[in-house]
Amino acid sequence: MRKSILVIVKGPPSDDKAKAGLFxxxxxxxCTIFETVYVFSIKDQKGEKAETLNNLGDAIYINPLMAPGTFLGEMPVNAVNAQLIASAVASFCNxxxxxxxxxxxxxxxxxxFAKQVANRLGRPFGSWEHLTSYERKHFIGQRRRLKDFFRKxxxxxxxxxPVLSHIQSNFGVxxxxxxxxxxxxxxxxESSEPVDTISFETYRTGGPLIGAWTKWRKIKRLDILIDAFLMTLERFPDAxxxxxGRVMHEPGPKAQHPNIHFLGHLSRDQIRSLAHAVDFCCVPSDYETFGLPIVEALAAGKPVVATNSDGPRSIMTEGFLGELTPTGDLNTFADAMLQTVERLQDYDAHEIRQFAISRYGKQAQIDRWAAFFDTMTG
Known part of the structure; x- marks a missing residue:
């Protein structure tokens, strides 16, 4: 087992499942790969939120250990003092x-920031990337520093x-x-325990129950979802x-249809129940670096209709998982929804679920991380 890793996060890892809690x-x-895991949040120098961090396993949250009696208690990390705080974190880790x-x-x-700390410690450094802006080339004022970071x-x-490919092509590294x-x-x-779906099953009126969950920014294309669903209603009026999820912009009058139900923000437990309750999940996004709703639906044994953006394309590699359509294509997305309704009895829930767990479950992730750390440390 490796000795120790220092993990740098932007904000304190939340123990609230409503915020996904993926970090x-x-x-x-x-904690299964290293003897000791240290975690530092660049947005919580005082350790004020440490009392909420009861979900890190055996990891050590170092913010509250450093804050008392140090300048960190008064200094947020920013471009001016990041070097000073990086030096303090490195001193703690020596x-x-x-x-x-x-x-x-x-x-x-x-x-x-991790690069600054690692340079002081004389240790390898790396990062785990997820930004959709790497696809869209949106790096105003940051391109030079980001290129240097990725290069080193x-x-x-x-x-x-695809995210790795975008980084290399957009930065020329x-x-x-x-x-x-x-x-x-x-x-x-991954749990095989029965899931209570009754609160969502009450919406079913004899036709298919279709679900979609995310933070609905414009790139998530709620407009396509609504229009495609209304087209589906023409053949399946009881759908x-x-x-x-939170809707970030006004969805328009079409969203007032009585067969469309906005549930608001749900916890991850509720999302799991929703995934088990619906017949299939829809992901109409223009951009997705990954697509957690897809994995959540597949892990519940449900097929998915998604756009052929980066994340969905990398997840839905088998035809038995559902349908992929071109991004921004309303008619094709609506056709895929109709085809999925018509083929619901052909989908094998057990096969779909086993695929999701074997590909994205705990052990698969641990194996990926262990192999990655091997490449970093030689």
Whole structure:
């Protein structure tokens, strides 16, 4: 077993499943690979939120250990004082047999800070990337520093192979060690315990129950979902659409249809119940670096209709998982929804679920991370 890793995160890892809690899942997985896992949040220097962090397994959250009596208690990390705080973090970690420094989230924030700490410790550094903006080339004022970070990193992981390709092509760099390591499925997704779906089954009126859940920004294309569902209603008038997640913009008058139900923000436990209740899941996004709703639906044994963007394309590699359509194509997405309704009896829930668990379950993730750390430390 390796000795220690220092994990840099942007904000304190939340123990609230409503916020997905995927970074705590990953950190707990690191605890099976390293003897000691240290975690530092660049947005919580005072350790004020430490009392909420009861979900990190055996990992040590170092913020509250450093804050008392140090300048960190008064200084947020920013461009002016990041070097000072990086030096303080490195001083704390001296003598703790740190093997490497890894940032979670993204290079523009935690990654560049991790690089500063690692340079002081003389240890390898890397990052786990997920930004959709790597596909869209949106790096105003950051391109030079990001290019330098990626060029010098000892390892870059990303939630899908296309994200790695976008980084290399958009920044003109060749990554030394790269690996596709997807977002982990929430751990309860693997549970075989019965799931209570009654609160969502009450929406069923005899036709198919269709679900979609995400944070509905414009790139998630709620407009396509609604229009495609209304086209589905022409053939299946008893179909019902359950839309979960915060809606960031006005969905328009079509969303007032009585067969469309906005559920608002749901916890991860509720999302799991929703995934088991619906007949299939829809992901109409223009951009997805990964697509956690797809994995959640597949782990519940349900097929998915998604667009052929980076993440969905990397997940839905088998025809028995559902349908992929071109991004931004309303008619094709609607046709795929209709085909899925007509073929519901042909989908094998057990086969779909086993695929999801074997590909995205805990052990698969641990194996990926262990192999990636091998490449970083030689």
């Amino acid at each position: 705590p899942v990953t950190i707990r997985q690191f 003598g703790k047999d740190i093997d490497l420094v890894l940032s979670l989230q993204s290079a523009p924030d935690s990654g560049k 990193a000892d390892g870059i992981a990303a939630v899908s192979e 060749t990554l030394k060690n790269s690996a596709a390591i997807p977002n982990p499925a929430p751990e309860d997704i 019902q659409l359950l839309v979960a």
